Amino acid sequence: MGNRKYPASLFVIVLGLIYALALKVSGGTLIKSIGFSLPHFQTLSLKDLWMGFIILTLPQIPLSIGNSVLATRQVAEDYFPQKKLGIKKIGLTYSLMNLIVPWFGGIPVCHGSGGMVGHYTFGARTGGSIVIYGTIYLVLGLFFSYVFGEAILLFPKPMLGVILLFEGWALMKLTRDLKDSKTDLGIAFLVGLLAVGLPYGYIIGLVVGTLLAVLIEKKIVKFSSV
Numbered sequence: 001m002g003n004r005k006y007p008a009s010l011f012v013i014v015l016g017l018i019y020a021l022a023l024k025v026s027g028g029t030l031i032k033s034i035g036f037s038l039p040h041f042q043t044l045s046l047k048d049l050w051m052g053f054i055i056l057t058l059p060q061i062p063l064s065i066g067n068s069v070l071a072t073r074q075v076a077e078d079y080f081p082q083k084k085l086g087i088k089k090i091g092l093t094y095s096l097m098n099l100i101v102p103w104f105g106g107i108p109v110c111h112g113s114g115g116m117v118g119h120y121t122f123g124a125r126t127g128g129s130i131v132i133y134g135t136i137y138l139v140l141g142l143f144f145s146y147v148f149g150e151a152i153l154l155f156p157k158p159m160l161g162v163i164l165l166f167e168g169w170a171l172m173k174l175t176r177d178l179k180d181s182k183t184d185l186g187i188a189f190l191v192g193l194l195a196v197g198l199p200y201g202y203i204i205g206l207v208v209g210t211l212l213a214v215l216i217e218k219k220i221v222k223f224s225s226v
Contacts, residue, residue: 009122009163016159024153033147039104056108062203064110068094071113078174079120117174118167187212 021027069090076085090111097109119129144151178185187209194205215221 012122012159012162013155016156017154019158020154020156024156025150030144030147030150033150034143035146036143037145038142039106042103042105044102052102060108062206064094066202066206067113068110072111072116075113075116075174078177079116114167114171117170118163121166121170122163183216187216 069087072090073085073087076083094111101107101109119133123129140148140151175185175188178188190212191205191209194208195201198204212221
């Protein structure tokens with residue numbers, strides 16, 4: 001899975017492209033529709049900013065802190081212990097991205113532990129994979145924006161499903177360093193159950209897990225009594 005010379009992801013993507021071109025997308029139509037287009041500057045009213053804050057920002061804060069910042073730093077430490085990537089740097093780049101893209105019609109973007117795990121699992125070991133990834137999006141945005149709905153079908157759901165399956169498995173494997181601590185493993189298991197089983201489970205799990213960890217560390221609560 002982590003073969004750097006022949007990354008498994010390339011074979012999956014090639015198979016996905018063959019499937020899409022054979023059954024989903026007209027290659028001729030895509031080629032004829034290629035056209036250069038730059039993003040346009042967008043003006044945002046106070047109403048737009050307020051609605052974005054209420055509808056998007058507030059619900060996203062727990063997930064952003066957990067996945068985009070804390071989990072990303074932890075995954076970076078697990079995979080690249082020699083690299084010192086701090087929360088401050090992750091948070092700063094995350095903030096800058098989201099302060100810039102809305103003015104050009106972009107959607108919220110973030111770092112993500114899942115993305116890093118996916119790149120690593122399928123062979124990436126340097127920032128070169130991100131450069132390739134970003135280049136693909138630039139090409140799609142600059143030359144295929146008029147037929148983006150068609151172009152995106154080049155990445156069919158079955159292909160994405162296979163990639164996400166292995167990515168999810170790789171994320172689960174990262175919890176193996178908790179196997180020697182029943183307390184940490186128990187908290188992780190409880191948080192996972194809360195996140196999956198309850199409405200707004202992610203934020204509930206985040207709060208409950210953090211409180212439990214603090215209370216157990218201060219010996220206010222014993223794990224055996226939880």
